[in-house]
Amino acid sequence: GENVEQHPSTLSVQEGDSAVIKCTYSDSASNYFPWYKQELGKRPQLIIDIRSNVGEKKDQRIAVTLNKTAKHFSLHITETQPEDSAVYFCAASRSGGGADGLTFGKGTHLIIQP
Amino acid sequence: AAGVIQSPRHLIKEKRETATLKCYPIPRHDTVYWYQQGPGQDPQFLISFYEKMQSDKGSIPDRFSAQQFSDYHSELNMSSLELGDSALYFCASRRESQETQYFGPGTRLLVL
Numbered sequence: 001g002e003n004v005e006q007h008p009s010t011l012s013v014q015e016g017d018s019a020v021i022k023c024t025y026s027d028s029a030s031n032y033f034p035w036y037k038q039e040l041g042k043r044p045q046l047i048i049d050i051r052s053n054v055g056e057k058k059d060q061r062i063a064v065t066l067n068k069t070a071k072h073f074s075l076h077i078t079e080t081q082p083e084d085s086a087v088y089f090c091a092a093s094r095s096g097g098g099a100d101g102l103t104f105g106k107g108t109h110l111i112i113q114p
Numbered sequence: 115a116a117g118v119i120q121s122p123r124h125l126i127k128e129k130r131e132t133a134t135l136k137c138y139p140i141p142r143h144d145t146v147y148w149y150q151q152g153p154g155q156d157p158q159f160l161i162s163f164y165e166k167m168q169s170d171k172g173s174i175p176d177r178f179s180a181q182q183f184s185d186y187h188s189e190l191n192m193s194s195l196e197l198g199d200s201a202l203y204f205c206a207s208r209r210e211s212q213e214t215q216y217f218g219p220g221t222r223l224l225v226l
Contacts (some may be wrong), residue, residue, distance in 0.1 A: 004116050010161040013172060025212075032213050034213075035212070041202075042219075042220060043217040044204070044217050045217070046214055046215075051213070078143055089156055089157070095213045099145045099147065099162040099163065099170055099208070100170045101147055101149075101159030101161075101162055101172050102215065104156035104157050104158075105156060107156050
């Protein structure tokens with residue numbers, strides 16, 4: 001099955017600086033890569049996703065890059081703000097034609113220092 | 115906008131008891147997923163349904179079963195509960211033509 005590794009487990013950055021979280025996956029058939037933000041005790045919320053036919057996607061301060069050959073993808077958050085503090089999970093799945101579940105990374109606890 | 119509804123939101127059970135968790139997907143979503151998230155852990159995929167048929171199976175224990183009904187809501191049945199079953203259980207729904215899974219607020223299960 002799929003295995004997703006995520007680094008770092010904890011990331012502390014100064015407010016206004018950028019944060020980068022990296023993930024690798026093992027299953028070359030995976031073609032859908034979402035990122036979720038989860039606050040303590042709350043539901044995971046999608047912040048951005050990318051499909052394997054795209055190398056990069058951006059939404060305001062958030063961007064995701066994908067390298068299919070190396071099987072890794074990264075989340076970039078620029079101009080970080082206190083409300084960005086949360087746990088971020090990357091995930092991977094095969095999409096299309098079925099309801100494959102997401103395989104998540106272990107999560108990154110992002111701390112924005114004021 | 116309507117979201118995924120889960121009930122109950124909190125549940126306390128004794129060891130060896132049974133529990134039933136319910137999930138009502140977003141209207142017009144035909145695919146439902148169940149995830150289990152232990153304290154400080156990532157969500158673990160349990161099982162999914164598409165058009166009332168089981169679609170994918172993850173790390174769901176044999177003590178658990180689930181189904182999706184004609185109105186697309188889903189129920190997760192958990193028997194012979196163990197202390198280790200204490201976790202947040204999330205349901206997520208998706209529309210077949212799209213890929214985004216939308217998570218419900220979760221059911222917090224505590225097994226004593």
